[in-house]
Amino acid sequence: MSLLEFARGPAIHAALIIMAAGIALRLIGVLVLTRGADLSRPRDAFGNFKGYRTVFSRAWPSGEFTTTTRYQTVVAYLFHIATLLVVLGIVPHIEFITSLTGLSWPALPNFLGVALGTLALASLLALIGRRLAKPAVYNSTLGDYVTWVIVALPLLTGLMAFAHVGPRYETMLALHILSSALLFAYMPFSKLMHAFWFIFSRAQSGLAYAHKGVRI
Amino acid sequence: MSIANATTTAPAAATAAATPIFPSFEQVYQGLAGQIGMLRQMAPKPTKTDEKRLQGAIDTLIEETNADEAVWLESCIHCGQCTNACHYFQATGEAKYAPMRKMDLYRRVYQLEISPMRWWHRLIMKPVKLQDFADASELIYDSCSECGRCTMVCPMGIDTASLVHHMRSAMVAAELVPPELAALRMEQKQMGTVFGSSPEALKKLVETIREQAGVEIPLDKDQAEVMVLSSAVDLVANGNGLLATAKIMNHLGIDWTLRSDGFESANFGLLSGDMSLWKQQADPIIAAAQKVGAKTLVIAECGHAYPALRWNPMVSGGELPFEMMYMSEFLGKQAKAGKLHLTPFEGKVTFHDPCKTGRRGGAFDEPRAVLAEMDADLVEMPANKEYNWCCGGGAGIFLLEDATRLRDESFKIKMREVNESGAESVVVSCASCRLNFESGRQKNHWDKKVHSLVELVADHLIDDPASLPSSNRQAAGEAQGARP
Numbered sequence A: 001m002s003l004l005e006f007a008r009g010p011a012i013h014a015a016l017i018i019m020a021a022g023i024a025l026r027l028i029g030v031l032v033l034t035r036g037a038d039l040s041r042p043r044d045a046f047g048n049f050k051g052y053r054t055v056f057s058r059a060w061p062s063g064e065f066t067t068t069t070r071y072q073t074v075v076a077y078l079f080h081i082a083t084l085l086v087v088l089g090i091v092p093h094i095e096f097i098t099s100l101t102g103l104s105w106p107a108l109p110n111f112l113g114v115a116l117g118t119l120a121l122a123s124l125l126a127l128i129g130r131r132l133a134k135p136a137v138y139n140s141t142l143g144d145y146v147t148w149v150i151v152a153l154p155l156l157t158g159l160m161a162f163a164h165v166g167p168r169y170e171t172m173l174a175l176h177i178l179s180s181a182l183l184f185a186y187m188p189f190s191k192l193m194h195a196f197w198f199i200f201s202r203a204q205s206g207l208a209y210a211h212k213g214v215r216i
Numbered sequence B: 001m002s003i004a005n006a007t008t009t010a011p012a013a014a015t016a017a018a019t020p021i022f023p024s025f026e027q028v029y030q031g032l033a034g035q036i037g038m039l040r041q042m043a044p045k046p047t048k049t050d051e052k053r054l055q056g057a058i059d060t061l062i063e064e065t066n067a068d069e070a071v072w073l074e075s076c077i078h079c080g081q082c083t084n085a086c087h088y089f090q091a092t093g094e095a096k097y098a099p100m101r102k103m104d105l106y107r108r109v110y111q112l113e114i115s116p117m118r119w120w121h122r123l124i125m126k127p128v129k130l131q132d133f134a135d136a137s138e139l140i141y142d143s144c145s146e147c148g149r150c151t152m153v154c155p156m157g158i159d160t161a162s163l164v165h166h167m168r169s170a171m172v173a174a175e176l177v178p179p180e181l182a183a184l185r186m187e188q189k190q191m192g193t194v195f196g197s198s199p200e201a202l203k204k205l206v207e208t209i210r211e212q213a214g215v216e217i218p219l220d221k222d223q224a225e226v227m228v229l230s231s232a233v234d235l236v237a238n239g240n241g242l243l244a245t246a247k248i249m250n251h252l253g254i255d256w257t258l259r260s261d262g263f264e265s266a267n268f269g270l271l272s273g274d275m276s277l278w279k280q281q282a283d284p285i286i287a288a289a290q291k292v293g294a295k296t297l298v299i300a301e302c303g304h305a306y307p308a309l310r311w312n313p314m315v316s317g318g319e320l321p322f323e324m325m326y327m328s329e330f331l332g333k334q335a336k337a338g339k340l341h342l343t344p345f346e347g348k349v350t351f352h353d354p355c356k357t358g359r360r361g362g363a364f365d366e367p368r369a370v371l372a373e374m375d376a377d378l379v380e381m382p383a384n385k386e387y388n389w390c391c392g393g394g395a396g397i398f399l400l401e402d403a404t405r406l407r408d409e410s411f412k413i414k415m416r417e418v419n420e421s422g423a424e425s426v427v428v429s430c431a432s433c434r435l436n437f438e439s440g441r442q443k444n445h446w447d448k449k450v451h452s453l454v455e456l457v458a459d460h461l462i463d464d465p466a467s468l469p470s471s472n473r474q475a476a477g478e479a480q481g482a483r484p
C-alpha cells in the first residue's frame, strides 16, 4: 500500500470515525448533565426567552469593545469563512464528500480556491502573530499552539500540493490527507469543539442574564 | 423641630450639618478601615487534614457542576477577548489577572473528574493538589469581583463570574477563604451578624435616631406592608443610612417595619462562597417577611444582598407572597408612580451601577428615575449600565488587605470614567461601592463628591410641596443641591 493509498483509505476513515464518536461522546456526555435550577422569580415572566438572542447577537462584539476586539474578530472571521469555503468548495474536496455521502454541488473556480486557501493561511498567521506578540492578553497554553499547528498543516500542505511545490505531487497529497486526518481525529480532544459549544454557551448566559432583565 | 424639617430650610440645614448625630461617611470609612485591619487576626485556622480539605474542594465542585458550568468550562478558546474587559487586568496589565485564567483550576478538576473525556485527561494531566487551590486564591478572591463584564465580550458568552463563584464554594471546603472573609463568615455563622452588630445594636440605633433626630422607626411591628432591611455597615458605623431610610419611609407614609429577627442584608455566605451560610442568613429574613405579611421586602443599599435575596437560586421567589426589591428599585418605583417629590439636585451627576444590581441584577432604570425626579443633570460614564466598570471593591474585595493594590489600581479606571463623564459628583447605591469610592477618593485626593442614593433622597425630600410657594421651593432646593 502506498502512502497515498494509506492516507486515502484507512487513515482518513479511522480519523472520521474517531471524530464522529469523539464529538458524540463529548457533546452528549456534557449535555446530559443535570441543569441547575434557578428558583428565583424572573424579572419579566416571559423575559427569559429573550436570552436566546445572545446566540446570534454575540456573533459580533458590542461597540463598547471595538478597539480591543477589532483585530481578533475581523481576522478570525476571515479565517473561518475562507476555510469553510475551501473545505466545501473545491473540486477534490467535493469529490471526497461525494465518495462518502453521495452528495455533490458545483465547485468554485480553481483560482478562487487558491486565493481563499491563501487567505485562510494568511489569517491564521496573523492570528498566531498577535497571540505571540501579546502574551498577557492571550495567556496561551500548549494546547493553543498544538491546535494552531494542527489546523495550519492541512492548509499548508493543500496549497503546496495544488501548486506542485515541495515533494512529488502524490507524496504532497498524501501528506495533505494525513494532516487532515490528524485534524479530524484531534478535534474532539481540543478547543476546536467550540464549533458546537458556542451555541449552548451563549444561550445559557443569555438566559441567565435575561432572567434578571439584563441583555448581554 | 425634627431633623426632617430642619433639612428643608436653608439656615436650619446649615445648623444641622454643624451638629450631626452620626459621623460623616469620611469618618465611617476611616473607622471601618481600622476594624477591617483587625479581622485578619480573628480568622479561624484550618481544622481538617490536607487530604480532607482537597477532597472537600473537589467534591464541592463535582456537586455544583451542572450542564451550564460544564459547557462554559468546555467552551473557552483562549481568544483573549475577555482580558481587556476585566478591570484587574486593565489596571495592571498582568497576564495572571486575565479572566480566562480564573477558571483554569476549575477546568482541571472538571476535566479530571467530570468530563466525558476524563479517561483521556487522566492520561495526560497531573492530579490536582491542595496547593493548587491555595495558589488560586488570588484569582478567585482578590482579582475577581464577579462583576460579569468579561461575559459581555466573550464570543462564547462564558459567565466567568459564575464559575468563580463555584470556585469560592470549593475554597470554603478547602478552608482557604482569605482571612478577612473567613473571620466574617465565622462571625455570621455563629452570631448571625457581622462587625459585632446585633439585634441589641439595632434597638440602640433605633432609639438614638428617635431621641436625637426625632425620627420614628417602627421596630418589630407584627404586621406591615413593607419590611425593610438594614446592614451591618449602617448599624455599627453609618447610622445615616438607616436614618435616611426611616425619613423616606415615614415621609411616604408607608406602613413599614424593621425586624430584629431579620434585618441584616449582608451575607458572608454569598461572599465567601458558603452556600449553607447563604441559606442560613436568607431564610430568617424570608420567614420574618412572611410573618409580618409584607407585600414588599426592601433590601438595603448593600450590593451583594440583592443577589443573596432577590436572585437567590435556592428560594422559590415566584411562590412568595411578597416582592423583593433593592432600595434603588423601591425608590425608583415610588418616583415613577409620582409619589416621591424631591427638590432639585444641582450640578452634573453620574450614576455608578453596582455590578450586583446592574449588570448582574438588572436594576438600571429605577435609580435613574430617582435622579430624574430631582431634575438632576444626569450624565453617563463612557461605559455605563451593562458595560459599567466595576469600582474594584465588589464581592468582598473591599475587605481584603492582599487586594489593596488591585483595588486601588482598578479604581483609577473608575475615576477616569467619572472624570470623562464631566460629572461633579457620583451617586452610588451600594455600601461596598461607596466605601471603595471613599477610599479611592481619599487616597487620590479626588475632587468629586460621592453620594449614596438613599441618603441623597432623604436630603431632598419636600416636606409638604403644597404649603411652599414655588419660589421657596426653589430656594429650599438650592440649599440642598450638592455643591463640591
Ligand code: SF4
Pocket: B075, B076, B077, B078, B079, B080, B081, B082, B083, B099, B100, B153, B154, B155, B156, B157, B158
Ligand atoms: S473571551 Fe471567552 S473564549 Fe475568549 S479567552 Fe476569554 S473566556 Fe475564553
Ligand code: SF4
Pocket: B085, B086, B087, B088, B098, B099, B102, B143, B144, B145, B146, B147, B148, B149, B150, B151, B160, B161, B164, B390
Ligand atoms: S467577572 Fe469581572 S472581575 Fe471577574 S474576571 Fe470577569 S471582568 Fe474580571
